[in-house]
Amino acid sequence: MALSRENFKYIIVGCVIVIVGFILMSGGGTEDPTQFNEEELFSFRRITLAPFLVMLGYGVVLFGILKRPKKGTTIENSEIIEESVAENEDIRDDMPNN
Numbered sequence: 001m002a003l004s005r006e007n008f009k010y011i012i013v014g015c016v017i018v019i020v021g022f023i024l025m026s027g028g029g030t031e032d033p034t035q036f037n038e039e040e041l042f043s044f045r046r047i048t049l050a051p052f053l054v055m056l057g058y059g060v061v062l063f064g065i066l067k068r069p070k071k072g073t074t075i076e077n078s079e080i081i082e083e084s085v086a087e088n089e090d091i092r093d094d095m096p097n098n
Helices: 005-025 046-067 073-092
Strands: none
Touching: 005 046
């Protein structure tokens, strides 16, 4: 598998951040087309916060795609593997040969 479970977690979190950013960016319309509400349309939330969240989310998704999965085994895992191999050899020694 090219991507690990950790990579997919980063990608999902990044997608959620992007969606939240787009939700914060939406709105600002009025019922009357002749009326223009500048404060609502050009608020901090729509002009600064939402685009920042969208770019942050895209960055997290990119990080999740480019992050290399951990390769090899750690010291603890290699000790466990060695113990299980030794146990399997003991079991094989106890079994009668056909």
